[in-house]
Amino acid sequence: MRSVYLDYAATTPLDPEVFDVMKKYFLEIFGNASSIHKYGQSARASLEESRMKIASLITAKPGELFFVSGGTEADNFAIKGAAMHAAKSGKNHIITSEIEHHAVLDCCKYLEEKGFEVTYLKVDKSGILNPHQVEEAIKPNTGLISIMFVNNELGIINPIKEISEITRKYKIIFHTDAVQALGKVEINVEELNVDLLSLSAHKIYGPKGIGAIYIKSGTDLEKLIHGGGQERGKRAGTENVPLAVGFAKAAENVIKNLTSENQRLSNLKSYFQRKISDLFPFVLFNGSDSKCVPHILNVSFNSSKINIDGEALLLNLDLEGVAVSSGSACTSGSLQPSHVILGIGRDLETAKATIRFSFGKYTNSDDLDYTLEVLQKVVKRIGKIL
Template identity: 45%
Template structure:
């Protein structure tokens, strides 16, 4: 499909190297990794190798990686699975940041209906979560804290190591949603003070429908899916071997290319911002997020005087794909919960658009997109 795709944070195109790797597995023939015959053993070997390769790039034990159906399941399993296990120890209080993905926030809502107490920590106006604010929210009965590594809507990177270090001293389980961070920032799980970390393949050029949850050895956890004994009894269901193999290849490529890719994507992001501010003025195009500490591939811009949904429809007609925020909620007319939590004024809330970049984008595309975006925004403001 022709056009300019600026929505990689929703889903990145499948990398050719990943597609080829998956096809190799699919051509091998049938095989359930839990079967004892030769076909099953071959599938098990592929699955084990995929797990080993991901663990090597993230610096953790292969046994600490659990394959899931994606980031949403990984978040749900971490928040609900750990909280239910911790409840048996008298820990019935959860702390989450107010700018988490809905996979975390709605999981916390569900636990609240079960009787858990939930505290939601607000960010500052740049989407930054202050470690002191997290610490102030803690109680003697706090069992779990969940703060994402980097926000999926504005790109702000959180002080994960500072937050996690304080929680570790108190014996509180720390969950980190690293779905957008993987491949964009260095991740060393041995050096990360978190017991649970969520990942997804399709944000970095891997297949849709598969993710992973890192569960550090000794972390309290209760399985959400019951059935067979797959994934060391932590996630029942026949594993998707081809997807796991593709996920492993995507992780390898993302880690190996991260520095070069990050510099290139940051240049595209900065150029788009500069062009739009130059064309619309600093009051007409306002960048949302923490400028000095954010993901290289994400920018969130408010086009004051225009409406988000109208902007997105007009951009789509011009062949430009963008988003109003998380892809899981962008089909709704509801304003971004992230920007609301940041306390942004209404004129910025209702005119914000997220643009996110990937390896296929070129500087020429950015120049073209900027011209079209500015023209549309200006027309809508003067309508």
């Protein structure tokens, strides 16, 4: 049976070239980057070189980039760290959007329990946030605004530069989760004018377990992890040099190929979308056609036209070798519809019958034709047209 992986927004396979450059840092250059001897110093040199490469790819200074364990930690550090610092001067109000990743939303919920006030902004029908809403939500005690760059379920791109202009006017710390943006849209922190930005390696064919946070110089955060003085005192713990080297190589590769790969993926997506709307007239496309990354296509089966169980759909596609994501989470045995799909106004049943297809560098048109074939078979088997 054919195997088709269409879940690149969840994670990507490691680039073999990345694996090759990482190997010697596990086996030969294994020193602790904080050690003074030559083993430590060669590890340190490679760590700093990796920092420099990633920083230059987003137009940051090397001293503004800090390695962490992934996007989740970067988001936690940015939100809890900035909120706790701002609260020292009485600014305990946070603004975010309803459709952020749980790494952001759950930090905000945690902070609410600790006495912070959070405004969760609604997005429009395509999932994009209107910058005016941000301005309207600002209060005298707003200390932090966190709005994602690219949404992981819909692929929409938020107007980060416009939002940052507002945050500059009111001198409020601005964080953006750019985990899904890296390698898909240009990230230039100077132009975007953000204070904090989260990145992760495993979405760009790099290793799992490493990410980075950009902290604009002069931005103060409370630290979350205490211990040694690594990462210039901001994030304790022995540095993971092999993963940092892999992250830098992966970032270099995706950014080098960004334009051509985006064009290729965009062609594949248009083809797939056209075929889906021809074959399944009861499908609704979620997101935006123009302001979106080229590799994510989110579709819902309209509950007023077809009765189909989202979980069964996903499992049946998997049985036929096609791996996609539902965006729903299984909590206590029941399928919870995605907060993102509900956030753009879909009804509960439609939200439950939603699939995210996400493409990547090994996706080709044969994969998509096979997926369409399987989808037709499965929908016919388990769907009931109303």
